[in-house]
Amino acid sequence: MTQMPGTLPRALTLTCSRRIAFHEDGSESPEGPSEPDSGENSHAPPVEPDLAAAVSLSGMSVDHWSQPPPPPPPPQPADLYPMAVPRNGGLVDASYQQTLITDQFYENGNQDVVGFDAHFREFANFLDGVGLPAEWSPYFHGPDRDNDVVDPGMRDSRVKDSREGTATPGPRSRTRPGTPFSSWLPSAPTGNRISENLPDAIPRSVDNESQPYRISDEQRSRLNASIESFRDILDPNFKFPSRHALTRYLTSYxxxxxxxxxxxxxPTWRIFEHSLELILGLAAVGAQYCFEHRMSERLFYAGKAILMERLAHESDKFGPKTGSSLSMPQRRESRPILARDWGPWEPIETVRALIALMGYATWEPKVSLMQEAFGLQGLLAQVLREVGLHEEDGRQPPADQTTPQAAWHAWAQQESARRAKLIAFSFMHTHSIAYNVYPVLRSNEVGLRLPCSTKEWKASNAVQWQIARRETDKQQLLFQDALSLLLRNTDGTAPLDPIPTPLGNYILLHGLLQRIYIVRDLSLPVMDHSASLPSEEVDKLERGLRSWTAGWQQAPESSLDPNNENGPIPFTSSSLLGLAYVRIYLHLGPYRLLETRDPIRIAKAIYRSPAVERSGGVITALLYTAHMLSIPVRLGVDRVARSQAFFWSVRHSLSGLECAVLLSKWLFSLTEASGTTPLSDSEDRILHWVRCIVEEAYDVVDFDDDEPEVGVDRDPASLSLAVLRIWAHFFKSNTQWPFINMIGESLEKYRELLMRSRPQQAT
Structure with missing residues (x-):
């Protein structure tokens, strides 16, 4: 078939296929771009562990492409998205570290010959940069590919290999068979679990290593005595949990x-160095993770009551606006007051406690708790302004402390305070994302430096911290400076210097998302909620997102592997990246009504939302929406849904909701305009990719509705309904947060509305 302009050259997928990980016996092999029906296969040389671990992300082996690999091209000075730093710091065989297409290819003007599509080039580089197998590319094999599930037991060693890239080699971690995300699944602590994940130059006792958050009888008694000094402001029926329950809650948190x-x-956590309200907030979230919902609610209200009492007691530390944020009653002298055991406290503890309490209440199904979260949000914003959102220039550098241990502890206090403020900013903006409220804290108010490197933060003693500090060449940029550089970048590929850490990149992405919200709000015409962004702003935002992606790919800790030893933040950032592209082209904010907690109202609101216009610009957003759907399908929809609590956050679900709606609306638009406007090559390839994802899901997912078990039709309208059905099932199967179940029920109701309006097209 003649290749049309805008199609992706088959050679473009070479690197994706060459970066694939193989089975432990080395029997799998990548294929390259010769004649598609040649039937030839050749075996590649062994790959390094972190490349071999890439396949563990999906639990799948690669599809066999019937093409022998061509000779490797000569090394180039820089990649299209520079990936000179191998993932997790591992050493990658030179034959696998190459660009998708060499620079000379474009310099010679060959893009006109092959009909190069910039959107697919950019997205393929994104997949290549995070070490995904070729089967995750929109250009993988057709629907008739073999089912190539890898035995879950074979993945454990792969996962560990990928996690050893930046850590000191240690004993192999214990994994739970049959679950792809064992590093965050709750289990009884065994052996020296902490030392396996955080190698320590100074051995500690096995008991401390195995249960670092264990609460003793004596500790529980001391905490309970402090709680009792606030008995007059607590619910009379509140009972402080047992030491076993507290251990369970803190460990789960x-x-x-x-x-x-x-x-x-x-590493420096000591429970009696923190305030009661923070401990209760952490325990409330931990109880939620333990599925003990009544206890989590009791702990929340106890923590909030003590927090409000603390603010009244420490009113001289804050301004008048803080006292009025929740209309706190003034203390009356006639009121009998118990002798309080206030314990340790500093103003930043209030920020930490508010984050924990909001973290619980924001996603609870009760409207009353959601209202509590909004009240705490306003209070948190005011406390942050009064505590300070700028770097303290006059503070003595921690390195000047008398001993390395003292310097480490002083640095840890300073860095954890900075992180608390930045994370508070990002979490309050998550409120804006979820509930379509104007951001209560704007990016231009945040004058803090981006978070330190992961090695510095995770160093388990002063010696490791000093080593990590010496390896850090430059200080991280200030948040506002980094955000400004992203938006001013002209070519969209130059990363920041130094490259932000995963948490820093996550904070910056919230800054970009906030800009999308504010610019659209200012551009909103009266009575017109479509509010298309100005074209020059779209160009600026997309350049900023490309620049952000280039830096994110180069960060050694960044990976889409949910088992990433550096935590799930890079994985979460990938979902927010997709959300950012979606929000450029779909203004769904006023049409979700998630605050109502009513699936029927939410579904009707989404049904009234604007249609998606077919255009060349929306292609990138569509690629990310299809990618978002492919993640749970490749990992196993039900498998992920029932074990996702420790890597798949609520923010993934918020992104998934908007990705599902955009992709569904676009598929319906193909049906409505197919007779007048033929599909472009890019649209045709995305349609093919969605068909493959849907067919794979329908082969294995046990849908719990009453619809007959039949294969999905291949027309776009049926695929649109199928996409919604898969996402709805995935969200409804979540076992951690009822809020996510509500999103699933809303998508299900929305799908039913579409089916009733188009009965002849129902799946």
């Missing part, structure tokens, strides 16, 4: 929620 929002420095 640090192994689950903390990995998504790391604002506490765990």
């Amino acid at each position: 640090f192994e689950g929620f903390h990995s998504h929002m790391p604002f506490l420095h765990t």
